[in-house]
Amino acid sequence: MPEFKTEPLVVPSISGLLPEGERNRRVALTSFATSRERAKVPTREVVCYECGGRCEVPAAALSAACPRCHAHLNMADVELKPGLKRTTIRTLGDVTVPSDIVVSHLSIICRNLTVYGVATGSFQCSGKLKVRGTLNEDGKFGAATLHVKKGGHVTFAHIAEVGSAIINGLVEGNLSSPGEIEIRRNGELRGNCRCAKLTIDPGGSHTGQFTRYKDTY
Numbered sequence: 001m002p003e004f005k006t007e008p009l010v011v012p013s014i015s016g017l018l019p020e021g022e023r024n025r026r027v028a029l030t031s032f033a034t035s036r037e038r039a040k041v042p043t044r045e046v047v048c049y050e051c052g053g054r055c056e057v058p059a060a061a062l063s064a065a066c067p068r069c070h071a072h073l074n075m076a077d078v079e080l081k082p083g084l085k086r087t088t089i090r091t092l093g094d095v096t097v098p099s100d101i102v103v104s105h106l107s108i109i110c111r112n113l114t115v116y117g118v119a120t121g122s123f124q125c126s127g128k129l130k131v132r133g134t135l136n137e138d139g140k141f142g143a144a145t146l147h148v149k150k151g152g153h154v155t156f157a158h159i160a161e162v163g164s165a166i167i168n169g170l171v172e173g174n175l176s177s178p179g180e181i182e183i184r185r186n187g188e189l190r191g192n193c194r195c196a197k198l199t200i201d202p203g204g205s206h207t208g209q210f211t212r213y214k215d216t217y
């Protein structure tokens with residue numbers, strides 16, 4: 001049983017009743033919930049986008065503080081709206097660029113990103129990056145998986161680092177992956193490719209050099 005803590009009771013109002021927030025706080029202080037009961041809240045592991053540290057946060061939270069660097073971590077999903085002013089997006093949630101959006105100077109760090117419109121800038125995704133519209137990288141780029149759908153168009157100004165990639169649209173630029181790069185039936189890669197495994201389906205094409213990942217680039 002937790003130790004019972006007493007606090008001096010200072011009642012600010014004349015009625016003698018504590019304000020609701022303060023009353024709830026005191027009830028929580030003296031409740032008998034064990035740490036095991038509190039741990040039942042579903043959590044998910046996230047990587048802080050400021051310091052790169054891993055931490056557990058409640059799965060349903062919309063924001064959290066990094067226990068390592070104390071950065072405020074936004075966890076909400078973001079959908080870009082027409083006429084947006086803010087082009088720097090940092091979230092542990094997902095970001096969507098809808099089909100009616102054409103935006104440049106973007107700097108996005110997120111989990112999953114889906115591009116239906118036209119997006120230009122820096123993109124760093126800890127999860128899946130799906131492109132059905134157009135994505136132009138002119139800064140930084142990183143994604144656990146890159147999936148360029150049929151009709152999708154991606155250009156890279158620098159060597160793009162991906163965990164793995166499925167290309168069923170057009171990719172112009174150089175790709176590097178410790179995993180597999182798959183060029184599907186409607187896929188075309190114009191650029192050099194360094195990966196552990198490259199597969200090209202009938203109909204797909206690759207123009208450029210292929211280097212095994214273990215080799216130097």
Ligand SMILES: [Zn+2]
Pocket residue numbers: 048049050051052053066067068069070071
């Ligand atoms: Zn941090």
